[in-house]
Amino acid sequence: VFVQQALRKIPIQYAKRVDGRNPVGGQNTHLPLKVNAAGVIPVIFASAFMVTPQTIATFFSSGKTAGTIQYIFDHTKPVGMVIFFALIIAFTYFYAFVQVNPEKVAENLKKQGGYIPGIRPGRNTQTYLTNVLYRLTFVGSIFLAAVSILPVFFIKFAGLPQSVQIGGTSLLIVVGVALDTMKQLEAQLVKRHYKGFIK
Numbered sequence: 001v002f003v004q005q006a007l008r009k010i011p012i013q014y015a016k017r018v019d020g021r022n023p024v025g026g027q028n029t030h031l032p033l034k035v036n037a038a039g040v041i042p043v044i045f046a047s048a049f050m051v052t053p054q055t056i057a058t059f060f061s062s063g064k065t066a067g068t069i070q071y072i073f074d075h076t077k078p079v080g081m082v083i084f085f086a087l088i089i090a091f092t093y094f095y096a097f098v099q100v101n102p103e104k105v106a107e108n109l110k111k112q113g114g115y116i117p118g119i120r121p122g123r124n125t126q127t128y129l130t131n132v133l134y135r136l137t138f139v140g141s142i143f144l145a146a147v148s149i150l151p152v153f154f155i156k157f158a159g160l161p162q163s164v165q166i167g168g169t170s171l172l173i174v175v176g177v178a179l180d181t182m183k184q185l186e187a188q189l190v191k192r193h194y195k196g197f198i199k
Helices: 041-060 064-072 078-099 102-111 123-157 168-191
Strands: 007-014 017-019 022-024 028-034
Touching: 007 123, 028 123, 041 064, 041 078, 041 123, 064 078, 078 123, 102 123, 123 168
Parallel strands: none
Antiparallel strands: 007 028, 017 022
């Protein structure tokens, strides 16, 4: 829950300008960047990528080749765990930069007269946002990979029974849906001037 809700607030200031006789702008705000901007999508992509070679191998290969392919891409085996871990990290970076495009954000800020204090608008802002997003995505990708791999790891190597198996992906989806439901309830309660759940 903590990582799903965690975000980095980048301060944004808008330059004052005069519209007719009235000054416009000059307000301070922030740009929220989530630690886990990609959500559960990278895990789903990685799972699909792991299953596809196994499925193809069962149709077109036989014997040792099919067995080798199925072993390599089985995420419950050590080699498969490493591949699955790496795929989750790669897809997290890919999807995070699809969700938040530093070039477009920097361009929009420049057009609207906004800037990050201490950072020049334009290319410097884009570079700064890219670096921040890389660092945040690293934390988010390790979190996603760990949540996805650890349940399998504990069942496989700690000798836990299969009956207690809980998938990391399922856990992420449940938490995500619960948080979205809480936010929607909070919005409805605020709308009706009731005290909310989230402090």
